[in-house]
Amino acid sequence: MIEVDNLHKSFGESHVLKGISSKFEKGKTNLIIGQSGSGKTVFLKCLLGLFSPDKGSISYDGKIYSELSASEQRNLRQEMGMVFQGSALFDSMTVQGNVMFPLGMFTKQSKSEMQDRVDFVLKRVNLVDAHNKFPSEISGGMQKRVAIARAIVMNPKYLFCDEPNSGLDPKTAILIDNLIHEITQEYDITTVINTHDMNSVMEIGEKIIFLKNGLKEWEGSNKEIFKTENEAVTDFVYSSELFKKVRQMYIEERN
Amino acid sequence: MKTLILKEIDELVYGSMGIIIFISFFIGGVVSIQTALNITNPLIPRNLIGFATRQSVILEFAPTFTSIIMAGKVGSYITSSIGTMRVTEQIDALEIMGVNSLNYLVFPKIIAMLFYPFVIAIAMYVGIFGGWTAGVFGGFSSSADFVEGLQLDFIPFHVTYSFIKSIVFALIIATIPSFHGYYMKGGALEVGKASTTAFVWTSVVIIIVNYILTQLLLG
Ligand SMILES: Nc1ncnc2c1ncn2[C@@H]1O[C@H](COP(=O)(O)OP(=O)(O)OP(=O)(O)O)[C@@H](O)[C@H]1O
Ligand SMILES: [Mg+2]
Numbered sequence: 001m002i003e004v005d006n007l008h009k010s011f012g013e014s015h016v017l018k019g020i021s022s023k024f025e026k027g028k029t030n031l032i033i034g035q036s037g038s039g040k041t042v043f044l045k046c047l048l049g050l051f052s053p054d055k056g057s058i059s060y061d062g063k064i065y066s067e068l069s070a071s072e073q074r075n076l077r078q079e080m081g082m083v084f085q086g087s088a089l090f091d092s093m094t095v096q097g098n099v100m101f102p103l104g105m106f107t108k109q110s111k112s113e114m115q116d117r118v119d120f121v122l123k124r125v126n127l128v129d130a131h132n133k134f135p136s137e138i139s140g141g142m143q144k145r146v147a148i149a150r151a152i153v154m155n156p157k158y159l160f161c162d163e164p165n166s167g168l169d170p171k172t173a174i175l176i177d178n179l180i181h182e183i184t185q186e187y188d189i190t191t192v193i194n195t196h197d198m199n200s201v202m203e204i205g206e207k208i209i210f211l212k213n214g215l216k217e218w219e220g221s222n223k224e225i226f227k228t229e230n231e232a233v234t235d236f237v238y239s240s241e242l243f244k245k246v247r248q249m250y251i252e253e254r255n
Numbered sequence: 256m257k258t259l260i261l262k263e264i265d266e267l268v269y270g271s272m273g274i275i276i277f278i279s280f281f282i283g284g285v286v287s288i289q290t291a292l293n294i295t296n297p298l299i300p301r302n303l304i305g306f307a308t309r310q311s312v313i314l315e316f317a318p319t320f321t322s323i324i325m326a327g328k329v330g331s332y333i334t335s336s337i338g339t340m341r342v343t344e345q346i347d348a349l350e351i352m353g354v355n356s357l358n359y360l361v362f363p364k365i366i367a368m369l370f371y372p373f374v375i376a377i378a379m380y381v382g383i384f385g386g387w388t389a390g391v392f393g394g395f396s397s398s399a400d401f402v403e404g405l406q407l408d409f410i411p412f413h414v415t416y417s418f419i420k421s422i423v424f425a426l427i428i429a430t431i432p433s434f435h436g437y438y439m440k441g442g443a444l445e446v447g448k449a450s451t452t453a454f455v456w457t458s459v460v461i462i463i464v465n466y467i468l469t470q471l472l473l474g
Contacts, residue, residue, distance in 0.1 A: 050347055078353040088344040102352050154352075 001025055001061055002047065002158065002190055008055035009042055016042045018214040019056070027188045029181050029204045031195055034211035035236065040194040041085065043211065044160055047192060048082060049073060060158065078106055081151030083161040085194075087143040089135040089150070095122070096131040099150045106154065121149040125179060141172040148176070152183055159184065159191040165200065173197065177204050198243060201225065210236065256363065263367035267329050267429075268374060274328065275321055279312075279378040282320065283385030286311050291395035304396045305404025308386035310413075317378040318417045319465050322424040325371075326457035330432040333364060334453040337436030338446040346437070361433045371425035372418050379417070416472045423468065424461055431457045 002024040009017040016039045024030040032040050045051045047058060049065055058065045060076060068076065089098050096118055103114045122128065125145040130138055135146070144164060151159060161180060165173035181204040184191040195201070201208060205222035210233050218225075218233045225237060226247075238244050290307040337360055340346050349356040383405065390396040396404075435453035439445055 045347075048347075048351055050350060074353045074355075077351055080351055082348065082351045084344045084348060086343055088348040090345055090348075091339075091343075105352065105354060 002192070003059045004047070004056070005058075006056040007043070007046060007053050007058065009039075009046055009051060009053050016214055017046070017053075020209075020211070020214075020216050021056075022209055022216060022219065024190050024192055025207070026190045027185055028191070028206045029184050030190075030192045030207045030209070031201060031205045032192065032209050032211060033195060033201060033236070034217075036196065038211045039214050040211060041162055044162055044192065044194055048080060048160060049077060078102075078154065079157040081154065081156035081159045083144065083147045083151050083159075083164050085162040085166070087135070087140075087147040089143055089146055091135050094132050094134055095127070095138065095146050098135070098146055099153050102150065102154050117153060118149075121153050122146075124152075124183070125149045126175075141168050141176070144168065144176055145179075148179065148183075152187070155187065156189060159189045161191070161193045163194050163196070165195070165197055170199065174199060174203060180204070198237060198240060201237075259359075259363040260366050263363045264370055266332070267364065267367050268370045271325060271328055271374065272377070274324065275374055275378050276381050278324060279317065279321065279382040280385035280388075282316050283308060283312050283382030283387075284389030286316065286382075287386035287390040287401075288393060288395060291390060291393075301396055301400040302404035302407060304390050305386070305401035306407045307404075308390070308401075309383055309405050309409075312382035312386065313379055313413055313417055317375050317382055318420040318424065319461065321375060321378050322421070322428065322461050323458050325424075325428050326432075326461060327454055329368075330428055330454055330457045331450040333429070333432040334436040334439075334450040335446050337361075337433055338439045338449050339443075341437065341439055342442055342446060357437060360437065361430070364433060365426065365429045368425040368429040369422070371428075372421045375417065375421040379414075416468075419472065420465065420468055423464060427457060427460050427464065431460060 004023070005021050007017050007020045008015075020043065032043060034040055042051060046053050052066070060079075063072075063076065065073065065076070089095075090101065093101065099118045099121060100114050103109055103117060107114075109117070118131075122131065125148050127142060127145050127149065130142060130146070135143055138146070148161075148164070151161075159180070164180060165176045168176065177200050180191060180193065183189065193200070193204075201222055203222075205225070208218075208220060208222060208225055209216055210218040210230075212232050218228060218230045220228065225233065228234065238247055287304055287308045290304050294301075294303060337346075340360070346356045346360075349359060387398070387401050390401050391398050432450075432453040435449045435456070436446075439449040
């Protein structure tokens, strides 16, 4: 479980996060939603320790990040997996090299053990014939899947995804969402996902945090989000014409 | 780590051999011709051509001139490769895995560049050979005169001085561009700008350090 308490972060004059508190539970997919520029990426990077918060604390299963020594922080980070907004694959390495990288770096496994593990995770993300291709030679959706494979290869306790399905077609996007959801339940991972995709919200939003202007505006599940009276949230949720129509039909049907 | 270092040696050192041999040969040739053309006084011995070529190539052209070229070739490669990793969040990805990214990216380059003096040694040979070729085949000097000039008043410390310079320049070429790449901000456009800035700073530092070292070691 990850607990965030009163998190503040500014860049110079701009106060991006203005005191966010929340809890993310194990084995659940936690979604951070909000408009572009609302601070989702900054929030996630604070959780990852890439940005140090100005105020507030973050604890991982009781361990407060800022109170750990540098080497303890490094050890904790080895338990984290991250899927970046732009995949961030190492472009000098093949798909297989990318996925194997953390294993070679931090485990003492033999070559064949590593190979088995790499084959296993790549199969898990439905990529079987791309082992020797370079990131520039595969499609965006495949890159995302390699990034997920790389993030889970070390069996992380915490998985973070920054817009894992942006820029993908709806079908692939759902595939990726379901994949993350399944992996989360299968391995009992604490997963935090940034998104502005309403499909993801409906499909896998077990817990949702809505950010607005650097504050937590609303919190709840995907069942609750469609019933809420909070104007900012309904504004966001029903910003798409499709959803507006769906809601209209739902209301008409009810009457 | 070992494979990384070997890869960098291949990329940074071995990969620069071609251009350095090319440049050294022709610069050596030009120095030899220029010296020959400037000897108008018949009292000056013809072996001065070999002597002057040796001195300029060993003292300045091989270590300093080559290093400025390397600041452009190797330096911009280092800045742009590390800078691209920064803007595409590959460095963040390393950090999250728990890798010390600065160490991982820069250390192998510094080690690889310790082989740089070998490149300079080759540049010296080729430069002098270029001078001999231009002198002899251009009809400016006889081979015997040129070789006599090469052996005239040879001071071994000059070679040591030159190698000391190369080691220092190697460290400059490995670190300044790495710094500019690692700490850059922005996008693809900024990667280009960072490469240019890195080249300017690397050259400026090489020139100043060259001056200081020459004053300290030979002055
Ligand atoms: N490194 C930084 N330095 C300065 N300001 C930053 C930095 N990173 C983000 N910001 C600012 O913080 C604010 C929130 O940015 P953030 O990237 O978190 O938005 P986001 O919610 O992830 O948006 P998107 O959905 O478009 O990815 C923006 O106004 C941005 O300008
Ligand atoms: Mg973002």
